[in-house]
Amino acid sequence: MDIQPNNKIRLVNRNDLDALKKVIDSNELFPSELLDEMIQPYFREGNDTEFWITYEENNTPIAVAYYAPERMTVGTYNLYLIAVHPHFQGKSIGQKMLEYIENHLKNRGERILLIETSGLPEFENTVAFYKKNHYEQEAIIREFYAKGEDKIIFWKALDK
Numbered sequence: 001m002d003i004q005p006n007n008k009i010r011l012v013n014r015n016d017l018d019a020l021k022k023v024i025d026s027n028e029l030f031p032s033e034l035l036d037e038m039i040q041p042y043f044r045e046g047n048d049t050e051f052w053i054t055y056e057e058n059n060t061p062i063a064v065a066y067y068a069p070e071r072m073t074v075g076t077y078n079l080y081l082i083a084v085h086p087h088f089q090g091k092s093i094g095q096k097m098l099e100y101i102e103n104h105l106k107n108r109g110e111r112i113l114l115i116e117t118s119g120l121p122e123f124e125n126t127v128a129f130y131k132k133n134h135y136e137q138e139a140i141i142r143e144f145y146a147k148g149e150d151k152i153i154f155w156k157a158l159d160k
Helices: 014-027 034-043 093-108 121-132
Strands: 009-011 051-057 060-069 076-084 112-118 136-146 149-157
Touching (some): 034 051, 093 121
Antiparallel strands (some): 009 051
């Protein structure tokens, strides 16, 4: 894979799964046992388009992100998951990971990064985070996730 680790951010390996499940559980994103199935395609030989990265503190993963190409597009990626363990939030880790992802995709020649999130009030900080990082709100799909829960789609051009 063409990703270059820095001093804190690197590709996920199989040994990280237990720590990443703790990050997912601490953020109540989805049942963490789903991670085992979700991440299997990433570990397959020859996968060079899907990326799972982690941010380490004291050699322990404390954050996770997953991004992959949007099907039937040219140069469009979707950030499907980004989460920082609550004990480490507010320390710019999410922002550093987002910048890392953007730079990685720019270096690959990709054009666009999409991010989707919920429109529920408990996601206000998430929405504010994406706006603070210069993502434009591109669309709202009403009642996408469930009755009363919209999906908000953010967009950013990577070639700027």
